[in-house]
Amino acid sequence: MDALAGLLDGPRARGAFLIRSVFDPPWAVRIQDGAPLTLMSMQRGTAWVLPERGEPVRLRPGDVAIRRGPEPYTVVDDPATRPRAVIHPGERSTSPGGDELCEVMDLGVRTWGERADGAAVLLSGTYQFEGEVSRRLLRALPDLLVLPGEAWHSPLVGLLAEEMTRDEPGQEVVLDRLLDLLLIAVLRAWFSRPSAAPAWFRAHGDPVVGRALRLLHEDPARSWTVAELAAGTGVSRAALARRFTDLVGEPPMAYLTGWRLALAADLLREPDATIGSVARRVGYGSPFALSAAFKRVRGLSPAEYRLQGPAGSGC
Structure with a gap:
């Protein structure tokens, strides 16, 4: 086992939170769930990730972002848009004023938002417990990394998007393993870039x-x-x-x-x-x-x- 294989052997999602978020502009979601690691990919439209510290980072279709927690961040259509929803620990969603949004914005199997055919579609997969991702891996990552779509080629994002809308026996296990594979593929591609490789x-x-x-x-x-x-x-x-x-x-x-x-x-x-x-x-x-x-x-x-x-x- 080489050092990279050892590092990437750690991710083990267990009942990961996976959601397909669908919005029309203007939209903004503040994420304060405290999760150790979240993977995001734009399936349609563009978005900005606004960390608490640092510059906004743009996501285009095909890009994959990995956000290291537990600090809050916001995903928006435009950096000037104010949050309209807040994601809390335990997969709860509310308005900024505290009104529950889980049922109001439910669009079906693992789909959430304003309308099913909205202009922007964001796929998210969250490792909810630190034990699912080794601390050594978390320490090796920046707070936010983005792998541009043109920098790698993989069918895994499309496969995960397809499986997220299914509700079949054993589906949770299928999604957990797909999320693990996608995370490993993205990190392997990211670590192989000379400018990103840690010491x-x-x-x-x-x-x-x-x-x-x-x-x-x-x-x-x-x-x-x-x-x-x-x-x-x-x-x-x-x-x-x-x-x-x-x-x-x-x-x-x-x-x-x-x-x-x-x-x-x-x-x-x-x-x-x-x-x-x-x-x-x-x-x-x-x-x-x-x-x-x-x-x-x-x-x-x-x-x-x-x-x-x-x-x-x-x-």
């Missing part, structure tokens, strides 16, 4: 550091030392430590700790996993050792992390 991705192309990263990702449970890692890459300990830190931004063992805890966070979400089994799989000698490291880095114990996550019922 660890560029480091993967280095003959020494890239080899070290592959070793760590292929066997994170091994009791690695810098000396063993250096032997595996054919350089001295000092040379590896210096080169790794320069290219990746942190020392090899610090990177390994972050990777192990990211894996642990994903594994802890599995229903049959125990803290002991997770500890063994990611290279900690005991549940206590994993718990101590997990709490030191994340601020809560593995048991507390498993129970974390907002609950809500939407429209």
Whole structure:
């Protein structure tokens, strides 16, 4: 497993919130649901994404945007348009004054808006719990990224749009997996652009550091030392430590700790996993050792992390 594969192996939507929003100008929706990650694509018309900080970003048909939460943002037809609807946690929608809009704007299966054939159609898929997307992936992303439609080619947006309007047995699972695939495809295309690639991705192309990263990702449970890692890459300990830190931004063992805890966070979400089994799989000698490291880095114990996550019922 290479570093990018390891990073992208994390997304696991579980009952993701997917909606097809249909509007006529002027329209504006403020998103303050606190979700860790949202994927958006214009199917028809254009829109602007207005973050709380930073410049507005335009979305054209075929573009895909990924918004990293939990900060609020607004999607509008024109930056001057005032919000007419607000999306809250738990998939609730209201007017800015607090009037419920879920039933008023319901247009059918996973479709919401003013009229079915409106001028603008926005597809949205939201990962609602942080555990569905690894923290390491979230840290690697900017607050808002846009992959232009001409920069990649994939049938996944069209397939997701088609499946969103169906209501068949098992449809929720189909949509979850399609959202995962689309997110992975978009991120892979985005990371491959030289101007967007983070340091660890560029480091993967280095003959020494890239080899070290592959070793760590292929066997994170091994009791690695810098000396063993250096032997595996054919350089001295000092040379590896210096080169790794320069290219990746942190020392090899610090990177390994972050990777192990990211894996642990994903594994802890599995229903049959125990803290002991997770500890063994990611290279900690005991549940206590994993718990101590997990709490030191994340601020809560593995048991507390498993129970974390907002609950809500939407429209």
